[in-house]
Amino acid sequence: MTKRHEKEPGRGGEPGGARLLELARRELLEILLPQLQGEGRYRARLVANAMKIAARELDGGPAGRTAGAHRLRGLAAAALPGGVDLAALGEAEVAAALCTALRSGRLDGQRELYDLLVTLTGKRRETIG
Amino acid sequence: MTVGPAESRLAERKPALEAFLAAAAGAEAVEIVDARPLTDGAIQENWLLDLQVHGGTFAGPLEAVLRTDAASAVAVSRSRAEEFAVLSVVHRAGVTVPEPLWLCEDAGVLGRPFYVMRRVAGTAAPHRLMKEPELGGDRDALAGRLGMELARIHAIVPPRAELAFLGDPPDDPARAAIARYRGYLDALGGGFLALEWGLRWCELHAPPPQGPVLLHQDFRTGNYMVDRQGLTGILDWEFCDWGDPMSDLGWFCAACWRYAHPELEAGGIAPRGPFYHGYEAVSGRRIDPAAVAFWEIMAHLRWAVIALQQGERTLSGGEESLELALTGRLYPPGLEAEILRQTAPERWRTTP
Numbered sequence: 001m002t003k004r005h006e007k008e009p010g011r012g013g014e015p016g017g018a019r020l021l022e023l024a025r026r027e028l029l030e031i032l033l034p035q036l037q038g039e040g041r042y043r044a045r046l047v048a049n050a051m052k053i054a055a056r057e058l059d060g061g062p063a064g065r066t067a068g069a070h071r072l073r074g075l076a077a078a079a080l081p082g083g084v085d086l087a088a089l090g091e092a093e094v095a096a097a098l099c100t101a102l103r104s105g106r107l108d109g110q111r112e113l114y115d116l117l118v119t120l121t122g123k124r125r126e127t128i129g
Numbered sequence: 130m131t132v133g134p135a136e137s138r139l140a141e142r143k144p145a146l147e148a149f150l151a152a153a154a155g156a157e158a159v160e161i162v163d164a165r166p167l168t169d170g171a172i173q174e175n176w177l178l179d180l181q182v183h184g185g186t187f188a189g190p191l192e193a194v195l196r197t198d199a200a201s202a203v204a205v206s207r208s209r210a211e212e213f214a215v216l217s218v219v220h221r222a223g224v225t226v227p228e229p230l231w232l233c234e235d236a237g238v239l240g241r242p243f244y245v246m247r248r249v250a251g252t253a254a255p256h257r258l259m260k261e262p263e264l265g266g267d268r269d270a271l272a273g274r275l276g277m278e279l280a281r282i283h284a285i286v287p288p289r290a291e292l293a294f295l296g297d298p299p300d301d302p303a304r305a306a307i308a309r310y311r312g313y314l315d316a317l318g319g320g321f322l323a324l325e326w327g328l329r330w331c332e333l334h335a336p337p338p339q340g341p342v343l344l345h346q347d348f349r350t351g352n353y354m355v356d357r358q359g360l361t362g363i364l365d366w367e368f369c370d371w372g373d374p375m376s377d378l379g380w381f382c383a384a385c386w387r388y389a390h391p392e393l394e395a396g397g398i399a400p401r402g403p404f405y406h407g408y409e410a411v412s413g414r415r416i417d418p419a420a421v422a423f424w425e426i427m428a429h430l431r432w433a434v435i436a437l438q439q440g441e442r443t444l445s446g447g448e449e450s451l452e453l454a455l456t457g458r459l460y461p462p463g464l465e466a467e468i469l470r471q472t473a474p475e476r477w478r479t480t481p
Contacts, residue, residue, distance in 0.1 A: 043451075046451050046452060046455060047451065049455060049459070050451055050454070050455060053458060072322075092318075092319075092320055095319070095320035095322060096319050096320055098322055098325075099319055099320060099321070099322060099325045102322070102325045102326060102329050103311070103325065103328075103329060105329070107326075107329075108329065108333070108477060109474040109477030110474070111474045113322075113326070114326070114469070114473065114474050117322055117323045117326055117465075117469055118466075118469050120322075120323075121323050121462055121465045121466050121469060122466070124462040124465075125462045125463060125466060128458060128459055128462060
């Protein structure tokens, strides 16, 4: 309960978005929820859930995403025909190129891609879990 | 009539609705004693109506449900008129459904088309079925009954004049669905690698098509009503179409529809055995477990695509719904994990 919060970028004494969401969520669940009934309780839980995901995403999202994106780029380099300038492609374009390769059968049952997809999906589940 | 902001639309239309109901029921008059909204889904709006019918064959109290489009109707689901037609066909075929009573396509009555059906007792809420073992009666018997009901639905085959709006059945329902899902993913902006992985596996491993038969396409726990004795009605016919019978079995058994009881592989209520036995006894069809397993993977793919489309409604669609936003955010990762689990490299027949 007494988890220490790293100081976020910006000025000291000004809690960032993740910390504000965390506190707002606590207020919602501990103080407001007990006063609600039926549909109101259901709605409050939806709100709390959304705040939890948003807070986690603000807290640790980008680093994990960058590592995954890097590995995808590596896989795309191996799977795609030569001549494609991967360095010039954005993250979305790399994913689109891999989708095309998947549909055409060039990545059928490929272990490296599979393992990476399992990892990436696992990370997305952690953010929402 | 219970009055609240949400009810005002029906309250304002009460005289017009009563006049319609009287004419449709062949009654001297119909009185709406009470009308309560059912908070149910983002697609349809359902109302519980307590009616008093004066004269005609329906004379007396009548408990009914009125079903109409919600403000944010989804284009892919069937219209109320089509749903009413399907409900009428399956009701005549002996499927346990709420008896369809009257369809109104005149927008002058409620502002939107609607139909009225006889109310069935019980609940469809999955969390109650998971927590209350006495609901639905003996669970193996319930699963068997659901198998029999599904077989009766699947006994309806094309062509059927009343169901002409369903169009021609696809020659290869699995491959048609795969192509459709790929199109939906492209429309969503693409890049869904885990889903693409699963779709490619399905493309390579689709069993030979069966059917075509009439499919419910949302036959699962949560879409049938039970009371303490057993099944009282199968609901939500809006996704009906012609297709492969095994796809409905796969949807019912898919892990994503077992709620709190993943170990009970028939919809979280029973083992597969009784469900399969009920289905085979009435249909005369032998179930190939591998075909059902294939359609369970397809079920996860389909639900993932639908969840993403619901999420997208809050993005490019501009809808201000937290519930839809969370649907798009919460469900796909778990569905993808299950798809990946079932399509690991060692399960690819064709390897590079």
